[in-house]
Amino acid sequence: MARSGRLDPLTAVALALTTAAAGWAGWSGWDWYAAAHDDTAAYAAERDRVLAAGRQAVLNLNTLDHRDLARGLDTWEDSATGELREQLTEGRGEFERQIQRARTVTSAKVLAGSVTELDTRAGRAGVMIALRITVAAPKTESVRKESRMLGELTRTPDGWKLSALAQPPVGAVPPG
The missing domain is CATH 3.10.450.230 (VirB8 protein)
Structure with missing residues (x-):
């Protein structure tokens, strides 16, 4: 964090990428689980x-x-x-x-x-x-x-x- 109480740009980008990766991992995991337990296949x-x-x-x-x-x-x-x-x-x-x-x-x-x-x-x-x-x-x-x-x-x-x-x-x- 910068001294003014704001995030520096590099930290903000890293936080955004981490949030997106966690969201994608959660969605992929749920999609895999649903497909594995679907009667259609x-x-x-x-x-x-x-x-x-x-x-x-x-x-x-x-x-x-x-x-x-x-x-x-x-x-x-x-x-x-x-x-x-x-x-x-x-x-x-x-x-x-x-x-x-x-x-x-x-x-x-x-x-x-x-x-x-x-x-x-x-x-x-x-x-x-x-x-x-x-x-x-x-x-x-x-x-x-x-x-x-x-x-x-x-x-x-x-x-x-x-x-x-x-x-x-x-x-x-x-x-x-």
Whole structure:
């Protein structure tokens, strides 16, 4: 302090910079704390997990090779839960006979996908997946078609799995 009771300019600038730095540090700390405790990031990460699981499960259930049928059907069952898994398991024998007779190879490619709903508390989610499906059979040309699938997923101890899968009616808009 100067003798006249006033701050000298250097002390005033240092005091102003110290006050600004303390204010910035306080604001940054609060912002970091709020971001670390915000549910938005966790929800977004869960949505990404649902979409990845939905894309993979729908892809799995639209891919099957008669030459490696057991593994393909095991993958179908591993991708599903609940009633859908029960239907796949119960109908497996008849389905194996049909595919072996037809000798088809079905492959799919995911074109796009989105989460249509997500309830993390209930462990339920919905996805819409656009696919290109190619079916090849002996002595015929491959058939390629594009399709949309609506899937319902349920959270299990092993992650998100399909609990229902269907094609939406033409012109249907998913909930959301």
